[in-house]
Amino acid sequence: MPLKPKLLTIAFLILVVPAAIASAQDGGLIPAADMPWWGWVILLFVLTLGLGVVASLAGVGGGVLFVPIVSALFPFHLDFVRGAGLMVALCGALSAGPTFLMRRLASLRLALPLSVVGSVASIVGAMVGLALPVNVVEIALGGAIIFIVLFMIRAARGKAPSPTTPDALSSALGINGMYVDERSEEEVGWHIHRLPLGILSFVGIGFLGGLFGIGAGWANVPLLNLVLGAPLKVSVATSGLIISINGTAAGWIYLVRGAVLPLIAVPSVAGMMIGTRIGARLLGKTRPMVIRWLVIGILLLAGARSILSGSGVI
């Protein structure tokens, strides 16, 4: 079988089949009451594995796919889905962090000033999210997902400006660096500009990440790259470092409030981590733009479904 149909078949099996079974909770293929707990755990693991493959191929974080899709397909309360989503985003960022740091791609000096404000905003977001009625959170989540999709489309078309002069604050904090480009094997130096604007933006990004438990790579990377002018590789790696700090802050709020169930969080973390590794291996054999548009389509549907569910239409 040629590679592309084979990939599509695998994608169909790991995404559509569990989704169809899970969405038939109320009297469908397998009614919720008849499915043993371990059946749900296996379905969740298989679905998140599929999400991990797709997220990795599309170049988006797993957290942003996890919350809208799992909340749409599984009988779990949104509190537990957001708690698990934060754990998924946090564990993904933590597992990639050491490699990025040792390859000098992630910058602690760039991450720290943004994380200090981002983590406070993330805690506030988590507290607000757990205090609001679920239908309000669903409508807001749907709106945020549709906004994120539009943001992703716009960011994909954006061209990174190359900063000519570092701003005073980033100069004073010594935010600059150098990494080795693997293709050219040359050292690439970088610095940033507009740090105060970046710090201000992280108030909003941190708040949304904590509120919805969706991680924040979708916003971190374009902000670091397009607004602050950091190279794309440095932006991706540093974004992970920021998620590992801000996700920790919001994660504690969800843990302490009892909004993390190991039975949901652990299979999700395992599935997403294995899936992203498989996705990374398949990266050279697929067309990332096709996958990216597929993800945009899935997110639009999940966002619309979340708004309709929160409004009581479905």
Place this chain on the structure above:
Amino acid sequence: MMNDAGQNEELERSYGKVLHYLVLTGFVLLFLMFFLYAFGVLPAYMDAERVPEIWAMPADEAQELMGRPPFWGWVTNLHRADLLSLGSLAFLTAVTPLAFTFLLALFLKHKNVPYAAMVFVEMLILILAASGLVGG
């Protein structure tokens, strides 16, 4: 001092190594504790087969119905598999503040006061979040 690329590299590599060992320990604990819970090797506060009774409820209601001790109660219930599994997730959530104690010492060693202050403030924020004093 602030623009010393060598200092930057040393800091990031050292922090990366500490993070690597903490994350590795965290993942081993995560899967080991989940195995003990899911396969019923140790008794649980709420057995896995009963969790579907509460997973469709808001977190507050589920917590009340379970009658589980407050979050930090797992520390005194180390024989309960579900709380151990929760503890392993808490360990992963504690990786960053734990690694930050090492990072703080590194920044202080290099007399980098602004970054030492930022790490210290971040640690305070994370400890406050974990304490349950905010949003708990």
